[in-house]
Amino acid sequence: MNAPTYNIPGAAAPTVAPVPPATADTAARTINEVLSQSQVEAVMDELDRDLIGLAPVKARIRDIAALLVVDKLRLNLGLQAQTPSLHMGFTGNPGTGKTTVAMRMAEILHRLGYVRKGHVVSVTRDDLVGQYIGHTAPKTKEVLKKAMGGVLFIDEAYYLYRPENERDYGQEAIEILLQVMENQRDDLVVIVAGYKDRMDTFFKSNPGLSSRIAHHLDFPDYSEGELLAIADRMLGTMNYRFGEGAREAFERYLQRRIPLPHFANARSVRNALDRARLRQASRLFIDRDREFTREDLTTLMPADILASRLFADSPA
Secondary structure (H helix, E strand, C coil): CCCCCCCCCCCCCCCCCCCCCCCCCCCCCCHHHHHHHHCHHHHHHHHHHHCCCCHHHHHHHHHHHHHHHHHHHHHHCCCCCCCCCCCEEEEECCCCCHHHHHHHHHHHHHHCCCCCCCCEEEECHHHHCCCCCCCHHHHHHHHHHHHCCCEEEEECHHHHCCCCCCCCCHHHHHHHHHHHHHHCCCCCEEEEEECHHHHHHHHHHCHHHHHHCCEEEEECCCCHHHHHHHHHHHHHHCCCEECCCHHHHHHHHHHHHCCCCCCCCHHHHHHHHHHHHHHHHHHHHCCCCCCCCHHHHHEECHHHHHCCHHHCCCCC
């Protein structure tokens, strides 16, 4: 029995080349010309600015960008071939920059003409899988329709597959994804993401999906020094700063927080800074008649950090 064919409304017809061939007057003939026309290097520079560390990930993204630039040169010389598979797997703990990299990757693909729109649709299992018979296919197709022309980012993708539940409808969503990833890859790039160990198991149990993922990127945890630098950058974007001794206090906080369960790298740093801002506000709120300076309102003090419950057992 033949497998059903899933047609996604809004999808572009498959093509051999990702973009129409340039005219003789405008077709780039050198890598620098492609880079100048696409301004892809500006996106890479943004990635370097947006994300601290992650050197292996950034290097892999540059490798993929290089492949696409050379492929564009080949197209300009009439060396047409099937569009390279660009579906990706991002593995790593929470807060390691997977979503940010997906957004930058979508922009690179768009600037080089490999996707029409360059937007990212981020979903989880609940957005794809229905709760009763006949519910999953429409949900999955609707998500795919929104993602066409861009990137579909599926976080914690392993939750799509629940072999312990024979009545689970996740497998139907996977089958639809597989066919669209293969037949309409000129109009959609799928990125699946999650914890490395769970994603490895997920790929082993779904060989069809694994074979369609051409690029695997592993996102390492941030070091303590990188997390401190991330904290500095986050505070800067919020017009805050560490006062005298506060950065050292936050370093002590990280030393206690990192080994504890559910630490989520940059996400946990942001949460900790939000709580420090809350304590600062409570501290300032006491002096209702005081005229505060700009420095008062933008400076976190050691007490705002050390009031964390992590220091409850410490005399400091």
